[in-house]
Amino acid sequence: MPRLQIIIASTRPGRVGLPVADWFRARALAHGEFDLEVVDLAELNLPFMDEPNHPRLRQYTKQHTKDWSARVAAADAFVFVMPEYNFGFNAPLKNAIDYLNQEWAYKPVGFVSYGGVAAGTRAVQMIKQVITTLKMTPLFEAVSIPFVRQFFDENDRFQANEIMEQAATAMLDELQRLERALRPLRREPAAPEATR
Numbered sequence: 001m002p003r004l005q006i007i008i009a010s011t012r013p014g015r016v017g018l019p020v021a022d023w024f025r026a027r028a029l030a031h032g033e034f035d036l037e038v039v040d041l042a043e044l045n046l047p048f049m050d051e052p053n054h055p056r057l058r059q060y061t062k063q064h065t066k067d068w069s070a071r072v073a074a075a076d077a078f079v080f081v082m083p084e085y086n087f088g089f090n091a092p093l094k095n096a097i098d099y100l101n102q103e104w105a106y107k108p109v110g111f112v113s114y115g116g117v118a119a120g121t122r123a124v125q126m127i128k129q130v131i132t133t134l135k136m137t138p139l140f141e142a143v144s145i146p147f148v149r150q151f152f153d154e155n156d157r158f159q160a161n162e163i164m165e166q167a168a169t170a171m172l173d174e175l176q177r178l179e180r181a182l183r184p185l186r187r188e189p190a191a192p193e194a195t196r
């Protein structure tokens, strides 16, 4: 089965990203079409980008980069569980993305975003510009959670509604289709670099 990496973008103590990711992981497990791996950026604890060489060269000098490279290279698809901070996506997610280059290429990305009135959608729109630069394919299908706090029960567990459940299924179905379609490109040698 293809490997789906679920990346928890928020690193804040008390973040809602963790229970939201717990829900999505259970949802993806029930979907049954992916091997799942959860990457918690708080646990990964990457320093601010500290490699001397451009990541496209893959000449990594730090063990944390080599480890991160191996994990991302082994994934076939991603779901970013991501908050919206100041109408954008959060800095730890950008840092984790910037560390690598080819490891991300030709892999689809789904988004579970959350926040206030905009449900994190402004952060999602912003990150598309970044990830397409790395030849990732963002999905249209997404789980967008508005006023995320209202979906927590008294035990601080996230309780998705029917709309979110349906959106998660649609996103996972599409992720599966795109992962399969992009697979041949991942097997080919990388195309020559375009001017940046």
Ligand SMILES: Cc1cc2nc3c(=O)[nH]c(=O)nc-3n(C[C@H](O)[C@H](O)[C@H](O)COP(=O)(O)O)c2cc1C
Pocket: 010, 011, 012, 014, 015, 016, 017, 018, 083, 084, 085, 086, 087, 088, 114, 115, 116, 117, 118, 119, 120, 148
């Ligand atoms: C630095 C910061 C900026 C925020 N900016 C936004 C925002 O632009 N839009 C929004 O909907 N919510 C915003 N929020 C509220 C977050 O949606 C809310 O705090 C959410 O719980 C953050 O996710 P997390 O708990 O997983 O870190 C912001 C929160 C923080 C901490």
